Amino acid sequence: MAKPRQVAGGGRAVEVPPDRLAGWFDRFCARHEGAETTEVAERAVRVVAVDGATATATVSFGPLEAPPGTFDGLVVDALLAHALVPRRIALVLVRLGGHSIGIARGGRVELSRTDRHLVQGRSAAGGWSQQRFARRRVGQARHALEDAAKDVFEVLLPRLSEVDAVVLGGDRRALAALAQNRRLAPLFARAEPRVLEVGEPSRAVLEEAAVRALSVQVTLHDG
Numbered sequence: 001m002a003k004p005r006q007v008a009g010g011g012r013a014v015e016v017p018p019d020r021l022a023g024w025f026d027r028f029c030a031r032h033e034g035a036e037t038t039e040v041a042e043r044a045v046r047v048v049a050v051d052g053a054t055a056t057a058t059v060s061f062g063p064l065e066a067p068p069g070t071f072d073g074l075v076v077d078a079l080l081a082h083a084l085v086p087r088r089i090a091l092v093l094v095r096l097g098g099h100s101i102g103i104a105r106g107g108r109v110e111l112s113r114t115d116r117h118l119v120q121g122r123s124a125a126g127g128w129s130q131q132r133f134a135r136r137r138v139g140q141a142r143h144a145l146e147d148a149a150k151d152v153f154e155v156l157l158p159r160l161s162e163v164d165a166v167v168l169g170g171d172r173r174a175l176a177a178l179a180q181n182r183r184l185a186p187l188f189a190r191a192e193p194r195v196l197e198v199g200e201p202s203r204a205v206l207e208e209a210a211v212r213a214l215s216v217q218v219t220l221h222d223g
Contacts, residue, residue, distance in 0.1 A: 017214070045064070088110075148178055
């Protein structure tokens, strides 16, 4: 299970593997004097503890098959059952310097393609030298994204009908630029809202992302 990280707007988020979800919520309730209410929506389950602390689980691969409203602990059971459904997932991890894409089932990568490109960092020089450097960097980034688009089109698009979901990871600006490629529109139309934070894409990072993609993200706020 990944370490908690701070999130925008306050609070902290943790990724919980599906098989640990029930125990995680049990421990949360034990630490916070029990659960007072459990609220459910299509894309989130929010447990409010007696001491005011909250744990909001984001429902991936939704919507959750439970009517909206406020219910008891059976909602957590529904979330657990939903998270444990076996799924085949297309993964697209992109940063300006490289990409790693693939298809995974049950957290195991079945096929993949990874590539890296030189995209130079920013220059501290000024004048014409800085302008030439900036143009070169823009060109390198463009070629890197073009190669990423080519690999996504060749590897994932032909198998898109075989996957249950698409999970993205990496640099949001690079992903947004990649999404502008019209040929990839069917894939990005199926992308989950959650974007995984990953380092430089590699086969090892892709394998880790395949496991993390199945985890449930829970955001915690103290009472």
